[in-house]
Structure formats: structure tokens, C-alpha cells
Ligand code: GDP
């Protein structure tokens with residue numbers, strides 16, 4: 416079976432930390448979508464590592480790591496990530512596999528991302544500018560280049576043809592972007608990628624499944640950034656929900672087992688777009704400071720607010736989440752009251768459904784308040800030790816979402832995890 420782990424909010428829920436913990440129980444960790452827009456933070460032996468494209472199982476020596484078909488790969492970024500890992504994980508390349516069908520991010524995709532965002536002005540998405548949108552556009556537009564293509568003799572010809580197309584589009588945008596200087600490192604990285612283990616990932620995974628291997632599919636971004644079901648157009652360009660696992664890895668729906676959905680005990684968002692429970696005040700500022708809410712990829716401040724159970728109920732539904740994981744519970748230690756949105760007043764009418772267009776509706780969250788916990792959760796080593804008020808809060812979240820909590824994370828370290836089931 417393939418278990419799935421994905422974010423239920425707008426990303427940065429702590430997926431990296433949890434996958435790193437869960438990897439102990441799996442033989443293969445497979446990324447199924449996204450690209451270097453992701454920043455998954457792990458603390459290994461007290462050292463901070465941020466993974467972008469490489470799956471978060473890499474620190475477990477028994478774990479194989481697959482970059483699946485649904486991922487878009489920036490060769491330079493991947494090469495840099497591998498080089499950063501080699502001193503820490505000398506056998507990283509022996510355990511890293513890349514799907515033939517994963518698409519490439521070209522230098523001109525990054526230029527197009529930057530030009531498109533600049534042209535949007537105030538309406539900009541707040542993209543990480545890693546070329547994600549343009550690379551997926553070429554994929555669905557049937558123009559893209561794939562990892563498998565780098566092995567062909569005519570790769571350069573295909574590259575030049577696509578780049579020429581991009582140059583024509585770039586002419587229509589304003590400021591000139593010197594993407595040519597990104598070409599030399601790009602081609603050096605392409606040479607490097609040729610030496611890696613590039614596989615027919617669908618067959619590779621099928622064999623693993625038949626051999627009874629335990630596989631965990633690692634999501635990037637979060638469900639509210641899903642291209643179809645997120646807060647469009649302020650989303651990323653891939654399917655971040657559980658459905659993305661089947662097309663991102665080439666596996667059948669019947670192979671999917673548990674679906675772990677991760678949420679912070681509060682909520683954050685980086686980039687533009689609607690965020691009903693956002694706190695544009697001192698409490699929001701405190702959440703950002705205590706939660707250290709600054710982007711792992713871009714260093715941008717993350718917008719902060721209370722947990723939004725309306726949005727979570729929606730994303731739990733979309734992916735059929737079977738087990739919940741709550742992270743950053745420790746961050747709320749000093750807050751009283753703690754709030755959770757249980758409904759919206761949308762254009763004055765109470766609803767528990769996400770409106771079609773969160774951008775165009777005047778939304779006021781309806782909150783349930785909880786007294787702050789009377790002792791810190793950060794120092795607890797078991798769930799039993801956790802303060803009763805915190806347990807009541809967890810019970811409320813479980814009942815609202817009709818899904819059981821399996822783990823609560825109460826710190827950045829791998830072992831700072833309270834196991835419930
Ligand atoms: P990801 O993209 O979902 O992997 O999450 P990020 O790594 O971008 O952001 C999560 C941040 O929260 C990282 O800095 C983690 O080290 C940190 N983190 C994860 N879990 C916890 C937790 O339980 N408590 C605290 N205080 N920090 C955590």
C-alpha cells in the first residue's frame with residue numbers, strides 16, 4: 416500500500432519534520448508534485464536542513480527516495496541540494512531515484528515566472544519565482560521537456576526550440592531579465608543529472624508494491640494551494656490533494672492506504688490571496704515571532720491567524736484524510752484565549768461551506784474560544800501529560816473534522832512528537 420502525507424492548509428504545516436519521523440516505518444518516500452517552491456525543514460542531530468525537491472526520507476539509511484513524475488525539477492537547484500546533502504548523507508545518490516517523466520524547469524521558465532508576476536502588479540500571486548507555473552503550463556500545453564529527454568542526442572535542439580518560444584513571449588513583457596546567465600549552470604547541472612538513477616517510476620513503484628515494500632507519498636504545498644480546489648488564482652500549479660498521488664506517481668487509487676493530513680494548531684499563509692482567519696494585529700505578530708513564521712525558501716514573513724476548521728473540514732473531505740497530525744502545538748502555549756473558526760459569516764450569512772470565490776466575498780469567521788492551557792505543551796513527552804484544556808481542544812477539533820488525531824508535534828526536533836494512535 417501507499418500511504419500519503421499532505422498539508423491541509425496553505426503549506427508549511429511541518430510536512431518535512433513529520434515525513435522525516437515517519438520515514439522510520441517506510442521503505443520508500445516518494446514526492447508526487449510541486450518542485451523547488453517547496454521548503455521542507457528537518458532538524459537532524461540538531462542541524463537544520465531545508466529540502467526542496469528531494470524527499471524527506473533521505474536521512475534514513477534504509478529509505479529509498481523517489482522524485483516522481485508529477486514533480487517539476489530545476490536541475491541547478493537539485494544539484495545544489497544534493498551537494499549540500501553529500502557531507503551529511505554520503506550515500507544519498509545510491510538511494511535517490513528520479514522519474515523519467517518528471518518535467519524540467521528551464522531558465523526561461525524562471526524568467527517567465529518573474530515577468531508574469533511583475534506584470535500582475537498588485538494582483539500578483541506571491542509566487543516563489545522558481546518557474547513552477549510556466550513549467551506546468553508547458554507540461555499541460557504539451558511543449559515541456561522531461562528528465563528522460565536529457566538522455567537523447569537532440570536535447571539541445573529541443574531546448575533551443577522551446578526557449579525560442581519563451582523569448583518571444585518574454586518580449587511582450589516589460590523589464591528585461593538576464594536569464595542567459597542561468598544557462599551555463601543549467602547545462603552543467605543537466606550533465607550532472609545524466610549520471611543519476613533515472614527510472615521508469617511507474618514500473619519501479621509497481622515492483623516495490625509487489626515486493627510488499629511500504630511506501631509513503633510526500634506532498635508539497637498544501638490543499639488550499641491546490642490548482643483545482645484551492646483559493647484560485649492564488650494557488651500553485653499542481654494537485655496537492657490526495658488525488659495528485661495517482662497521477663503524480665502513476666499508481667492506482669486502490670493502492671492508497673492511510674492519508675495523513677497535517678495542520679498547524681493555528682494557520683499561516685505566505686504570498687497573496689484570501690485568508691479568512693488572518694490576524695493583522697499584535698496576536699498575529701506574536702504567532703509569527705513565537706512560531707518563527709518566515710518562509711523556508713524565500714525568507715518572507717508568513718501571514719498568521721487562528722486555525723480555520725471550515726477550511727480544514729473541506730480539505731479533509733477532498734483527500735479522505737484518515738489520520739490528522741497537529742503541529743506547532745507548543746507555539747500556542749502562551750496564548751489565552753486560543754480560537755478556532757467554526758463557521759463563516761459570508762456576506763452576512765452563516766455558512767460552514769467554503770464559498771466559491773473567497774476573494775470576492777466579505778468573510779467574517781465565527782470563533783469558538785478555548786482558555787489557554789495552564790501548563791506548557793512544549794515540555795510534555797507523552798499525550799497523557801498534556802494539559803486537560805489542550806486535550807479538550809484536540810477533542811473538539813477531532814469531533815468537528817470527524818477524524819482522529821494520530822500525532823501532535825510540540826517542537827522542531829524529530830522526537831518532539833506526542834503519539835496518540
Ligand atoms: P513544510 O513545508 O510543511 O515541511 O514546513 P516548513 O519546514 O516550511 O515550515 C515548518 C516550520 O515549523 C519549520 O521551521 C519547522 O522546523 C517548524 N516546526 C515543525 N513542527 C514544529 C513544532 O511542532 N513546533 C515548532 N515550534 N516548530 C515546528
Ligand code: IMO
Pocket residue numbers: 422425426427428452453454455540541542543544545547548634635636637640649650651652685686687711
Ligand atoms: P511547502 O511544500 C507555502 C505559495 C507561494 C504563492 C503560491 C504560488 O514548503 O509547504 P508558486 O511558487 O508555486 O508559483 O507559488 O503558492 N507556495 C507555498 N507556500 N509553502 C509552500 O511549499 C509553497 N509553495 C508555493 O507563496 O503564494
Ligand code: MG
Pocket residue numbers: 426427428453454455456711
Ligand atoms: Mg515549507
